[in-house]
Amino acid sequence: MKYLFKYVRQEPLRVLLVVILQVICSLFRVANSIFNIFILNSLVKFDFRAFVSYILLNILLFVVMTVFLFLNLVEQAKVIQLLSLHVKQDIISHISKYSVEKFNEYDTSVYSSWLTNDMNLIEGNGFGNLFQSIQIITDPLFSIIALIKFHWTFVPLILLMTVLTIFLPQLVRKQLATSNLSMTKANANVLDIINDCLRGFSTLSVFGVEYQLERRITASMLKMIKVKVHQAKISTFATCIAQVSNIIAQMLILLWTGLLIFRHMVTIGVFSSASNLSFNVFNSLAAAAPILTELRSLDPVFEKYHLNENTNTINNSNNVRVDKYAEISDPIDVDAKELQVSYQDNKSVFAEPLTFSITAGEKVAICGDSGSGKSTLLRLISGQLREYRGSLRLNKLEMQKISYSAIRDKVIYVDQSPYLFNDTIRYNLELGQKFTKKELTAALEKSDLLDFVNQLPQKLDTSVGEGGTSLSGGQKQRLALARGLLRKKEIFLFDESTSSLDKNSALKVENDFLSQPDITVLFVSHQIHSENKNKFDQIIYV
Numbered sequence: 001m002k003y004l005f006k007y008v009r010q011e012p013l014r015v016l017l018v019v020i021l022q023v024i025c026s027l028f029r030v031a032n033s034i035f036n037i038f039i040l041n042s043l044v045k046f047d048f049r050a051f052v053s054y055i056l057l058n059i060l061l062f063v064v065m066t067v068f069l070f071l072n073l074v075e076q077a078k079v080i081q082l083l084s085l086h087v088k089q090d091i092i093s094h095i096s097k098y099s100v101e102k103f104n105e106y107d108t109s110v111y112s113s114w115l116t117n118d119m120n121l122i123e124g125n126g127f128g129n130l131f132q133s134i135q136i137i138t139d140p141l142f143s144i145i146a147l148i149k150f151h152w153t154f155v156p157l158i159l160l161m162t163v164l165t166i167f168l169p170q171l172v173r174k175q176l177a178t179s180n181l182s183m184t185k186a187n188a189n190v191l192d193i194i195n196d197c198l199r200g201f202s203t204l205s206v207f208g209v210e211y212q213l214e215r216r217i218t219a220s221m222l223k224m225i226k227v228k229v230h231q232a233k234i235s236t237f238a239t240c241i242a243q244v245s246n247i248i249a250q251m252l253i254l255l256w257t258g259l260l261i262f263r264h265m266v267t268i269g270v271f272s273s274a275s276n277l278s279f280n281v282f283n284s285l286a287a288a289a290p291i292l293t294e295l296r297s298l299d300p301v302f303e304k305y306h307l308n309e310n311t312n313t314i315n316n317s318n319n320v321r322v323d324k325y326a327e328i329s330d331p332i333d334v335d336a337k338e339l340q341v342s343y344q345d346n347k348s349v350f351a352e353p354l355t356f357s358i359t360a361g362e363k364v365a366i367c368g369d370s371g372s373g374k375s376t377l378l379r380l381i382s383g384q385l386r387e388y389r390g391s392l393r394l395n396k397l398e399m400q401k402i403s404y405s406a407i408r409d410k411v412i413y414v415d416q417s418p419y420l421f422n423d424t425i426r427y428n429l430e431l432g433q434k435f436t437k438k439e440l441t442a443a444l445e446k447s448d449l450l451d452f453v454n455q456l457p458q459k460l461d462t463s464v465g466e467g468g469t470s471l472s473g474g475q476k477q478r479l480a481l482a483r484g485l486l487r488k489k490e491i492f493l494f495d496e497s498t499s500s501l502d503k504n505s506a507l508k509v510e511n512d513f514l515s516q517p518d519i520t521v522l523f524v525s526h527q528i529h530s531e532n533k534n535k536f537d538q539i540i541y542v
Contacts (some may be wrong), residue, residue, distance in 0.1 A: 001295050003302040004126050007083045016081045019134055021072035026138035028065035030146055032058060033276035037269035042392050044268050049459040079323040080127045084119055088245030091115060091305055099404050100384035109195045113188035118301060120182065125294040133291055138285040141282040150270050151260055154253070158278075161249035162285055177297035179231040184301055186227040238290045245404045246282040252279035328402065328410050330392050332490050332520065334381060338390035341376055353390055357538050358522075360490070363535060368542035374524045375416070377491045377542060381522070383407035401497065412489040416496035416524075417478030420468030425453060426460040427466075429483050439486060446512050447482040449475065449507050474505070481509060491520045507531055 008015050023362040035058045042050035056383045058445055091114055095103065145156040257274040260266045263542050265417045350373045358364055366374050382393055392399045394407070420428050429440060440460065442452040452475065456462045469475045492513060498506035507529055513521045514535040527537070 001116060001130075001298070003299065003307075003449070004130055004295065006352055007086045008129075008130065010086055011079060011082055014075070014082065018072065018076050018079055018131055021068060021075060022066050022131070023135040023138050024141055026064060026070065029280060030142040030277065032061055032065070033143070033273045034146060034279070035061065036276060037267070037273040039269070040272045041267055041269035051068075059080065073352050077130050080123050080131070084123050087122060088115055091309055094305065097190065099386055100379070101386055105375040107263075109192035110188045112195070113191045114305065114496060117187035117191070118184050121180065121301065121327055122298060125180070126298050129291045129295050133288070136288045136291065136537075139284045140281040142173065142278040146428075147277050147281075150274065151264050153256070154274075155261070157252060157256055158281060161245070161252065175234050176231075176293050177300055179227070179234050179306050180294075180297045181304075182227050183231050184304075186224040187314075190220045190224050195216055220531070227356040233295075234291065240295055242285075242287070246285065247525060249282040249285075250275070250278050252280075276510075283539065287305060297378065305485050327404060328397060330410075330490060332360040332410055333360055334392075334393055334394055334491070336390065336392045336522070339377075339380070339392050340389045341373070341380065341387070342386065342389070349376050350542060354540070356540065358519055358520065358538070361517055362537040364523070365522045365528050365533075365539045366522055366542060367526070368529065368537055370526070372542045375495050376541050377525055377540075378413060378495050381491070382413035382493055384413070395453055406464060410489055411491040411493065412484045413518050414480055414495065414497040415491045416477075418468075418476055418483075420464050420471070420476060422466045424458075424461045424463055425456075425479065428464060429460075429486060435486055438506045443482040445486040446485055446509070447478045448508055449478040449482055452478075475500070478505075478509075484498075489519070491522070493522050495524045497523075503529070511535070 033265070035054055039054045039058070042048075042054060044052070084250065090534050095111060111182060144155070144158060147158065194218055197216050254271070254275055257266070257271050261268055261271060334361075334398050337355050337359040339350070340353045341349040343349065354377070366377060376385065380388060380399065383402070386400055386404075390402075394402065394410070399407070426440070427442065429435070435443075441450065444453055453459055462470075464470050465480075468479070471479065477497060484494075484497075485491065494513075509530055510523065510529070513523075514532060523536075528539070
């Protein structure tokens, strides 16, 4: 529960308002039970005027209580959403600090599930239960005070039954925690399958196997149903234990109240009131145990986000200490010695370990067969991959000891399959940063995209569609090149970034970079164009 309280402390005034409203509503509920004493006593005395008066007062009490209940529920909903937003922001902020290598350990649907399915669980079983626990405390507290006023002997009886009502459901706390964690994993798996099937719909359609869309999604949902049913069984069992304890406790209170009435120690009106007040006490206590169990069961859900872990530690599973203050001075040389990377099965990526030296300002071509590790090399130099054997250095600083943010300040990586957001051309260029019109125009011109953009009705504010569906493959690559050009870096890494362009356009883009003396350029290519081969300072074969 410590995770929930961490976020509650971030909104103290709003939470305090909800607490005050909950307390007021509890007072009204107890007041209603006390009014029942006067109503029943007036009936026993055949006092019609008093009976009607107390009835009218009770109606007024209910009306006022309803107003406070409304205010409480509305404010509570606002606060829960606000606290949930804080959790989401923390998760997003933590994910944004991941290296690309760390981020790719999970499918994107897992992160989506964290921010959707998990949040529903945290809002309901977490913050919702936390606020409900206020009522669970105040209702019994005020009810017990009222019962003590009737007769002190209610106290030991209530204490005895309280122990029984609260602690019996705790027997299934661990099982409920395990089922909650299984539920979040099942939700993530379903979302993963759904996204995978929808992304691949065109492929399924082309091969005439559209039925796989329903088959795969249905299979994953059936697995999730089993997990949900198991979770419901455990939760229902805990609730049933609490409810049985609750009923037994209420009956004992009524039995004791009857004995006190027979001995003329309390009035008959107390019987009705004691029934209502004991209901307040034991119904709240019956709900307390399952709620407490659900609150505690959320700890494993929060723990899987690793929000308290240092991001540098998470991003470096090889435990190499990152110097966050390390700065890469200009100009930047790149060198490697016996550099090698392995897959999860320990199979080496490069046929032979790489050794090379690149001086600042050099233009380098990286060539090799498909699957030889050309893209892997660029991802190492750009800091996306952090685990390797041998040595890879920027200005004699080992890459593993340089923070990812420090590398990104100097190095830009342009992917062969650029991702475009479902937004405008301007956003896909700027990515939330700000650039002048002159800078945007220059980048578009160098990437041979300016004429195309100027022909569009909304120009830079034209939407590219989901994944850039409104653009051709070549236009996507040009847009990605322009995105890289906007960022004035010392080292440019191009991973087949001109592969979708026609030869003349590719040569124009490549020659523009090859003619700039102040930047280091690494081009990955299956085959170098003969027209500009002599412009490269060296060729590294992988």
